[in-house]
Amino acid sequence: MASLVPCPHCGSRPKEEFTIKGAALARPAPDADPDSWFHYVYLRENPRGAYEEYWHHTAGCRRWLIVCRDTVTHQVNTSQDAAAAKGQAA
Amino acid sequence: MRYSVFSLLWNGLRGNRDWTPAWRQPEPKPHYDVVIVGGGGHGLATAYYLAKEFGIANVAVLEKNYIGSGNVGRNTTIIRSNYLLPANNPFYELSMKLWEGLEQDFNFNAMVSQRGVLNLYHSDAQRDAFTRRGNAMRLHGVDAELLDREAVRRMVPFLDFDNARFPIKGGLLQRRGGTVRHDAVAWGYARGADSRGIDIIQGCEVTGIRRENGRVTGVETSRGFIGCGKLALAAAGNSSEVARMADLKLPLESHVLQAFVSEGLKPFIDGVVTFGAGHFYVSQSDKGGLVFGGDIDGYNSYAQRGNLATVEHVAEAGKAMIPALSRVRVLRAWGGIMDMSMDGSPIIDRTHIDNLYLNAGWCYGGFKATPASGFCFAHLLARGTPHEKAAAFRLDRFRRGHLLDEKGQGAQPNLH
Numbered sequence: 087m088a089s090l091v092p093c094p095h096c097g098s099r100p101k102e103e104f105t106i107k108g109a110a111l112a113r114p115a116p117d118a119d120p121d122s123w124f125h126y127v128y129l130r131e132n133p134r135g136a137y138e139e140y141w142h143h144t145a146g147c148r149r150w151l152i153v154c155r156d157t158v159t160h161q162v163n164t165s166q167d168a169a170a171a172k173g174q175a176a
Numbered sequence: 177m178r179y180s181v182f183s184l185l186w187n188g189l190r191g192n193r194d195w196t197p198a199w200r201q202p203e204p205k206p207h208y209d210v211v212i213v214g215g216g217g218h219g220l221a222t223a224y225y226l227a228k229e230f231g232i233a234n235v236a237v238l239e240k241n242y243i244g245s246g247n248v249g250r251n252t253t254i255i256r257s258n259y260l261l262p263a264n265n266p267f268y269e270l271s272m273k274l275w276e277g278l279e280q281d282f283n284f285n286a287m288v289s290q291r292g293v294l295n296l297y298h299s300d301a302q303r304d305a306f307t308r309r310g311n312a313m314r315l316h317g318v319d320a321e322l323l324d325r326e327a328v329r330r331m332v333p334f335l336d337f338d339n340a341r342f343p344i345k346g347g348l349l350q351r352r353g354g355t356v357r358h359d360a361v362a363w364g365y366a367r368g369a370d371s372r373g374i375d376i377i378q379g380c381e382v383t384g385i386r387r388e389n390g391r392v393t394g395v396e397t398s399r400g401f402i403g404c405g406k407l408a409l410a411a412a413g414n415s416s417e418v419a420r421m422a423d424l425k426l427p428l429e430s431h432v433l434q435a436f437v438s439e440g441l442k443p444f445i446d447g448v449v450t451f452g453a454g455h456f457y458v459s460q461s462d463k464g465g466l467v468f469g470g471d472i473d474g475y476n477s478y479a480q481r482g483n484l485a486t487v488e489h490v491a492e493a494g495k496a497m498i499p500a501l502s503r504v505r506v507l508r509a510w511g512g513i514m515d516m517s518m519d520g521s522p523i524i525d526r527t528h529i530d531n532l533y534l535n536a537g538w539c540y541g542g543f544k545a546t547p548a549s550g551f552c553f554a555h556l557l558a559r560g561t562p563h564e565k566a567a568a569f570r571l572d573r574f575r576r577g578h579l580l581d582e583k584g585q586g587a588q589p590n591l592h
Contacts, residue, residue, distance in 0.1 A: 087475075087483050102485055106475045108429070108590060127587050128427040128518045128574040132416035134478045157430070157476045160483075 087160040094167050095147040103145035110138040110152045110168070134158055140168060179283055198363060199370035204377050204402050208236045210557055211395060211404035213382050213418055215239025217248035217358075217543065218535055219410035220365035220376070221550020222557070224282065227372035229551070230558035235374045236404075237366075238397060240381035244362030247412050250480070250512030251543040252435050252469045254448050254459065256293045256353035257318050260309045263568030263580050264521060265316045267548055270565045272318075272352060274547030284364030286356050287462070292447035293353030294323070294331065296497070298342040302452055306348040313350070321349045332449055336499050342453035353448060355459050355467075361546060385421040391530035392422065406557055408533045413478065413513025415536040422529055426536065427518040427574045429589040432477035432511040433469065433540045434486055438504045440464030454493030465507060468494060472514060472540060474590040482511040514540050516589035521580035524553050524562065525571040533557055534571060539592055 090098040109130055114122040131137075134157060141153045150168040155161065177183065177196055187194055210226060212219045215237045227233040239245075255275050257268035279286050297303045303322075310320035324346045329337060337344045366376055377399070384396035385407065394403035411418045413430045441464050450457040455471040470490035473482045487509065494501050517523060517537030522545065524535050535553045538545060552566035562569075568580060574587075585591040 101483075106590065108476075108588065124575050125425075129425045130416070130427065130429050130518075131425065132429050132476065134414075134417050134430075137476055139475070155475075158478045160477065160479055 087155075088162055091141075091153070091162050092165050093143050093146055093151065094165055095149060096143065099143070099146055103143060105142040105144045107140035107142060110140045136163070141165070179285075198367040199376055202375040202377065204236060204380065204397070204399055205375065206401075207394070207403035208375070209234040209405045210408060211235070211402060211406075212237045212408045212410055213395065214410040214412060214414075215243040215366070215376060215378065216246045216410065216412055217244075217361055217365070217546040218412070218538070218549045218553070219408075220362055220369060221546050222408060222410060222535065222553045223369040223374045223376070223550075224365045224372075225551045225554035226558060227369055227374055230554055232558055233373040235369075236402065237369070237374065237376045238380045238382055238395070238402070239376070239378045240398075242378050243366050243376060244359055247512040247514070247542060248362045248546070249359050250435065250510055251358055252457065252459070252467050253355045253358045253543065254293065254353070254457070255288075255356055255544040256350055256448075257544075258293065258295070258309065258313055258320065258348065258350045258353065259582060260312050261521075261580055261582055262312070262316070264582060265313060265318060267552070267565045267569075268545065269316060269318050270551070271545050271548030274551060275356060276352075278364070278547060282364045282368040284360060284367060286360040286364050288354070288356045290352050290354040291459070292349060292351045293450070294328070294447060295348045295450045296328065296335070296344050296452045297346055297348070298344060298453045300345075303345060310348050319350060319352050321351070323347045323349050331447075332445070334498055334500050335449075336497060339496055342451075342496065355448065355461075358543060365550070382418060382421070385418075385532075387422065387529070392532045404531070406531050406533060408535065408553065408557055410535040410553070412515050412536070412538065412542065415515045415534070419534070422527075422532055424527060424529065424532070426534075428537055429476050429516045430478055431472045431475065431514050431516045431590060432479060432482045433472045433514050434482040434490070434509060434511045435467065435469035436487075436490065436506050437461070437508045438466040438468075439507050441466065441504070449497070451493055451497040454496055456490060456493035456497055458494065458498070466501070466504065472516070472590065477511075478513055480511050480513055482509075514538070514542075516592060518574055518587040518589060519579040519581040520583055520585065520589075520592035522549070522569050523571050524549065524556060524566045524569045526556065527571060
């Protein structure tokens with residue numbers, strides 16, 4: 087993985103500042119059916135290639151980010167603020 | 177050809193001209209009773225036990241690279257059965273028993289060495305957890321000994337017992353644990369399967385899974401279509417990609433785990449020692465190199481190589497445990513792709529698609545499980561019912577909530 091990761095708030099930062107949570111999945115509504123929750127909690131696309139993940143900029147702005155990364159080359163392509171991305175989608 | 181001290185002497189005296197290849201390089205046939213995807217340890221062991229124990233020899237093992245090019249040759253060669261959960265422990269103990277008789281069984285020197293696996297503990301709470309695990313092991317008939325600090329000191333006097341942050345207070349020892357030469361496991365199973373008529377087809381990548389009326393009928397490969405009765409997936413880190421060909425979404429993430437070998441040293445570490453606090457484990461190979469590793473890097477990867485941050489972490493943890501390592505030079509490092517399941521335990525089960533069977537989710541513990549995994553998967557394929565020791569490794573346990581979460585970390589694979 088590149089040593090520097092782009093943060094939408096802080097610019098290029100060392101990757102050790104970040105904590106990787108995992109797949110950036112849309113959380114089902116609290117009253118969604120059990121099947122939706124099962125898919126959300128346990129099933130993963132796990133692709134070979136481009137992958138969107140939640141990253142936390144723990145040692146920086148402490149914002150949650152959505153980082154798009156390639157699982158074969160480890161190259162980080164884009165990053166955006168998770169809350170801002172959610173606002174755009176709504 | 178059966179290997180023995182006499183065949184070794186005879187061929188040695190004749191200039192080693194008459195050795196024959198240990199397995200054939202067959203062309204794929206149009207149809208097999210069972211096609212196994214993945215020529216790693218688990219796939220080859222499955223083939224071997226299918227032929228030897230269950231009398232099913234019309235079987236092909238398809239490997240996209242060469243056999244043993246994946247995780248079976250990319251691990252730290254440790255075997256142990258020191259598990260806590262009642263669904264896990266008997267399975268890994270079956271594996272240990274198979275390891276103990278493996279070389280005589282498949283007539284190949286796999287250098288099975290029961291040199292002991294010692295897990296260190298560093299706090300009262302960790303001692304209590306290890307006591308519980310040791311008792312669980314003994315209840316299942318597995319050997320376990322809780323050592324106090326002085327007993328550990330007699331075994332491995334060079335540890336940093338008075339480390340300010342993680343003082344060593346004792347350890348849980350499984351004397352029957354140890355190491356095995358991992359390449360030889362792949363070769364031994366391959367040779368044993370091949371000699372019983374199973375086709376091991378290397379350089380044959382599966383590109384599609386053909387289904388008719390909802391049941392699997394064969395696989396498209398880089399060497400043409402191969403029909404099958406049953407299709408058995410043992411594709412480790414690539415399981416999600418292969419299952420996707422049948423529109424199957426799995427409870428798996430692929431993560432990279434790194435391992436390292438140092439320069440050769442004089443005999444130093446007898447057994448396997450694991451640091452209970454800092455994700456580090458080490459043993460010494462018969463060539464003298466220290467074989468060591470740590471935790472997974474913590475992010476999805478198919479790259480078979482890791483990052484420097486984890487290398488640093490492993491080196492720091494190693495030095496915290498054994499200060500004498502500080503000037504040891506690392507010779508080689510490699511990464512393998514782990515099929516991390518959502519509860520840290522494996523899956524050996526049929527799928528909801530007829531004729532499609534799955535062996536996956538071995539996380540970073542697949543090597544020690546190789547014999548039992550092959551045996552139980554072969555049992556499932558041949559008999560249609562799970563082997564009693566692997567009965568809990570069901571694919572639908574996530575939906576049912578019957579998780580086997582050995583570490584209690586929840587559905588977060590990068591923490592398992």
